[in-house]
Amino acid sequence: MDPNLQIQNKKLELIQWLSTIEDLNFLEKISEFISRENKKDWADLITDTERQSIEKGIAQADAGKLNPHSKAREIYRKRI
Helix, strand or coil: CCHHHHHHHHHHHHHHHHCCCCCHHHHHHHHHHHHHHHCCCHHHCCCHHHHHHHHHHHHHHHCCCCCCHHHHHHHHHHHC
């Protein structure tokens, strides 16, 4: 079965199930869960390698090892 169709079917199934719930406390818990999920920070979703790379860049910047934008353009112009 097509994965997109499976996703759409699951969404419809959840919508139908949700429409039958009468317990306000349960609905509020679902709403809180959705709120927490929507507030996830991108930093929580990156890999350890990406995190280490970012930390290395910050350490280099803190140590003053920065290049001006003009130099970066010069370097990458040669590569592209």
